[in-house]
Amino acid sequence: MLAMALTEMPRNANVGGRAHACESCAARALSICSAIEPRDLGRLAASRTHQCIDAGESLLEEGEAATHFFNIIEGAVKVFKLMPDGRRQITGFLFAGDLLGLAFNDTYTYSAEAITAVKVCRFPRRQLERLLDEFPKMEKRLLAMASNELAVAQEQMMLLGRKTAHERIASFLLAVAARQARSGRGGERITLPMTRTDIADYLGLTTETASRVFTSLKKQGYIELETAGTVRIADRDTLEELATGLE
Amino acid sequence: MLAMALTEMPRNANVGGRAHACESCAARALSICSAIEPRDLGRLAASRTHQCIDAGESLLEEGEAATHFFNIIEGAVKVFKLMPDGRRQITGFLFAGDLLGLAFNDTYTYSAEAITAVKVCRFPRRQLERLLDEFPKMEKRLLAMASNELAVAQEQMMLLGRKTAHERIASFLLAVAARQARSGRGGERITLPMTRTDIADYLGLTTETASRVFTSLKKQGYIELETAGTVRIADRDTLEELATGLE
DNA sequence: CGACGGTTTGAGTCCGGTCAATTGTCGTGG
DNA sequence: CCACGACAATTGACCGGACTCAAACCGTCG
Numbered sequence: 001m002l003a004m005a006l007t008e009m010p011r012n013a014n015v016g017g018r019a020h021a022c023e024s025c026a027a028r029a030l031s032i033c034s035a036i037e038p039r040d041l042g043r044l045a046a047s048r049t050h051q052c053i054d055a056g057e058s059l060l061e062e063g064e065a066a067t068h069f070f071n072i073i074e075g076a077v078k079v080f081k082l083m084p085d086g087r088r089q090i091t092g093f094l095f096a097g098d099l100l101g102l103a104f105n106d107t108y109t110y111s112a113e114a115i116t117a118v119k120v121c122r123f124p125r126r127q128l129e130r131l132l133d134e135f136p137k138m139e140k141r142l143l144a145m146a147s148n149e150l151a152v153a154q155e156q157m158m159l160l161g162r163k164t165a166h167e168r169i170a171s172f173l174l175a176v177a178a179r180q181a182r183s184g185r186g187g188e189r190i191t192l193p194m195t196r197t198d199i200a201d202y203l204g205l206t207t208e209t210a211s212r213v214f215t216s217l218k219k220q221g222y223i224e225l226e227t228a229g230t231v232r233i234a235d236r237d238t239l240e241e242l243a244t245g246l247e
Numbered sequence: 248m249l250a251m252a253l254t255e256m257p258r259n260a261n262v263g264g265r266a267h268a269c270e271s272c273a274a275r276a277l278s279i280c281s282a283i284e285p286r287d288l289g290r291l292a293a294s295r296t297h298q299c300i301d302a303g304e305s306l307l308e309e310g311e312a313a314t315h316f317f318n319i320i321e322g323a324v325k326v327f328k329l330m331p332d333g334r335r336q337i338t339g340f341l342f343a344g345d346l347l348g349l350a351f352n353d354t355y356t357y358s359a360e361a362i363t364a365v366k367v368c369r370f371p372r373r374q375l376e377r378l379l380d381e382f383p384k385m386e387k388r389l390l391a392m393a394s395n396e397l398a399v400a401q402e403q404m405m406l407l408g409r410k411t412a413h414e415r416i417a418s419f420l421l422a423v424a425a426r427q428a429r430s431g432r433g434g435e436r437i438t439l440p441m442t443r444t445d446i447a448d449y450l451g452l453t454t455e456t457a458s459r460v461f462t463s464l465k466k467q468g469y470i471e472l473e474t475a476g477t478v479r480i481a482d483r484d485t486l487e488e489l490a491t492g493l494e
Numbered sequence: 495c496g497a498c499g500g501t502t503t504g505a506g507t508c509c510g511g512t513c514a515a516t517t518g519t520c521g522t523g524g
Numbered sequence: 525c526c527a528c529g530a531c532a533a534t535t536g537a538c539c540g541g542a543c544t545c546a547a548a549c550c551g552t553c554g
Contacts, residue, residue: 081405083492089405104394110401134388139386140379146393147351154357155399158328158336160407161451165510196533204408209510211534228519229535245330412542443501456542458502474551475501502549507538509543517534524527 049122059112059120060101066108068122069101075118076193079110080201090202091156093194097183101125102142116193160204163245168203169213170242172225177233188233189226196228273400273471276308296369306359306367311392313355315369322365323371326357337449338403340441344430348372349389363440407451408410410492415450416460417489424480436473443475 050073053059059070062081079095091110094100100112100120153239159168177190185191192199200210217223222239224232233239241247285442297320300306306317309328324341338357341347347359347367379386406415424437430440439446464470471479471487480486488494 027265080403083409085492087409087492089408091401091404099376102394103398104391107397109398136380136383136386139383139390143393144351146390146397147349150397150400151350151352151356153397153404154328154338156404157338157400157407158330159447161336161405162330162334195531201408206511207533208512208535211532212510215534225355238326239364245332245334376511442499453543454501455544459542462502497530497554498552500552502544502547503551504547507542507544509541510539511541512539513537515534515536516546517532522528522530524525 002226013046017166032158047221051120051122053085053114053118053120054199055114055116055118057114059114060108061111062108064108066101066103066106068124069103069128071094071123072098072100073119077112077118078115078194078198078202079112081110088201089204090198091153093198093202095179095183100233102146115198165203165205165209165213166216167242167245168205169199169210170239172199173231173233174197174205174236174239174243188236190231190233192229227244298367298369300361300365300367302361302363302365304361306361306365307355308358309355311355313348313350313353313372315371316346316350316375318368318370319343319345319347320366320368323362324360324365325441325445325449328357335448336451337445339402340445340449342426342430344448346392349375349393353365362445412450412452412456412460412465414489414492415452417447417469417486418459418463419446419450420478420480421483421486421490435483437478437480439476439478 012028053075059077060066060068072094076096077100078090079092079094079100080088080090082088093115094112101108103109121221132142159171163171172192176192177188178192181187194202195207196210196214198206199205200207203210205213214223214225217239222233222235222242224234226232238247300322306324307313307315311483319341321343324345324347326339326341326347326481327337329335340362341359343428348355367422381391406418410418411453420437423439424435428434435458441449443457443461447454448454450457452460461470461472464486465472469482469489471481473479485494
């Protein structure tokens with residue numbers, strides 16, 4: 001069912017740089033370059049599957065057997081949970097370099113969907129488990145990553161439980177800016193690949209409120225909206241005060 | 248500063264069953280009974296410190312150097328984050344058997360305070376790191392725990408971002424009931440050691456709203472309030488429908 | 495018994511949600 | 525090239541659930 005939604009990349013897309021591309025992909029996938037010997041990367045690469053997913057397609061669904069995990073090579077992904085009546089909470093956005101599906105349960109506890117067209121590298125979970133036995137340093141790395149994610153999750157609880165709509169949007173914009181700065185694109189100009197509805201579902205708001213707050217921040221001169229998806233941070237200091245609740 | 252707030256248990260409190268008590272405590276602390284050889288537990292026990300903390304006292308504070316972690320032997324603890332203006336989000340409640348402070352950052356990213364009088368077993372973090380090198384199985388265990396906590400955190404985001412006040416309280420009561428059933432005390436009668444304000448700060452509500460919802464659920468016959476802190480779940484099915492959003 | 499902290503209840507307000515209409519954007523096909 | 529349709533974003537009017545402020549109640553403990 002999952003496989004149906006996914007499109008295998010044509011074999012020859014990789015011809016030429018195949019081994020190298022996949023080794024580096026494998027290494028990045030596990031963020032354990034320092035923990036694995038380069039010569040061992042080939043084995044990982046052997047069982048990888050490159051895939052392209054269209055915007056809007058599902059990568060995995062809550063409740064499904066957790067058989068694989070993904071390394072996002074390109075594009076943006078949203079991770080979310082649904083209530084029976086359709087209410088949705090997006091628990092995170094993932095971008096190039098992020099890992100998806102690293103659950104240690106039998107089934108996924110969340111769904112994931114492509115926001116833009118996405119390239120991923122898919123690994124069987126069993127493979128990972130074998131690797132963990134072999135390279136204990138990887139486990140430590142994963143533990144650190146999980147610990148970090150947990151801290152991020154707690155910060156998000158603070159946002160969802162206690163911040164106002166303005167504070168939420170300000171926090172969100174700064175977080176995206178920080179993330180995009182970390183991964184190359186520096187500067188005050190940030191790109192929002194997700195819709196206002198996605199942003200709202202991430203921040204516990206409605207589309208309308210999210211939109212209104214964007215307009216309000218623009219009118220106050222804190223941000224500029226070149227298009228709906230391109231934001232320039234005009235007054236970072238004030239935005240930061242807003243985000244932390246000092247304003 | 249942290250140490251000031253803590254009261255060393257009198258040495259002789261442990262005389263007699265010392266070694267045994269602390270070995271079992273150490274084992275429980277790490278939830279790795281299956282991963283550590285019994286004869287190795289003594290080393291862990293050697294560096295443990297038993298402590299008693301009064302209700303209301305702080306166990307650790309956000310920003311402090313993360314030098315120790317704790318095993319809660321008895322009592323209830325709240326974990327929370329604060330905003331500069333005093334807004335508070337409680338990110339979790341911990342009870343006997345739970346671990347606290349297992350961060351892999353240099354400083355704690357949250358504060359923790361005793362709700363009731365609490366007995367803890369305190370370990371230096373360095374000790375843990377040495378053990379992790381020695382017993383790789385522990386790492387896997389910790390990874391599974393972290394992964395599980397992450398799933399719980401995402402569930403809480405759903406609650407904070409999308410559920411109504413009634414749904415939040417219903418979810419909370421059922422979660423506490425499940426937790427108390429798991430740790431022995433079965434049945435429909437649950438104990439809430441925390442105040443209404445704590446519950447509200449955990450669920451992203453105000454004290455008043457929390458209280459009103461309790462009264463409302465009581466009037467509808469879904470729960471009974473023997474005292475403010477003792478709740479009998481009278482209609483679990485309806486409460487479950489409420490919690491999941493089917494009602 | 496009286497003081498104190500926690501809980502409950504009441505009255506009124508407001509922030510963010512709902513419903514609805516309009517505008518903007520972009521890809522497609524005539 | 526432009527008209528059209530689909531979907532996202534914005535804006536407006538109104539509503540209501542949860543918040544605020546304030547008072548009363550209750551249980552516990554000195």
